[in-house]
Amino acid sequence: AVFLSKLFGLDYSLQWMVAIASILGHCYSPFLNFNGGKGVSTIMGSVVLLIPIESLIGLTVWFFVGKVLKISSLASI
Numbered sequence: 001a002v003f004l005s006k007l008f009g010l011d012y013s014l015q016w017m018v019a020i021a022s023i024l025g026h027c028y029s030p031f032l033n034f035n036g037g038k039g040v041s042t043i044m045g046s047v048v049l050l051i052p053i054e055s056l057i058g059l060t061v062w063f064f065v066g067k068v069l070k071i072s073s074l075a076s077i
Contacts (some may be wrong), residue, residue, distance in 0.1 A: 002049045019046035031075075 005018040020023035023046065027039040047055045 002046045003077060006049060019050060022046065
């Protein structure tokens with residue numbers, strides 16, 4: 001959805017709205033009685049498309065902190 005909003009040239013704020021709507025749709029699906037997944041993959045995909053440089057920096061920091069501490073959840077903070 002975010003890729004299509006970028007492809008169609010929507011305004012940057014509308015692209016973020018599409019990202020938030022898709023994340024909420026994955027986390028609280030009406031087809032699953034408003035239960036769903038964590039939406040982590042949807043968040044990561046949206047962030048990579050909307051702010052690629054910042055997401056690359058964050059991924060690099062997460063990788064190195066995870067390697068040093070050996071705890072992925074702590075690196076995610």
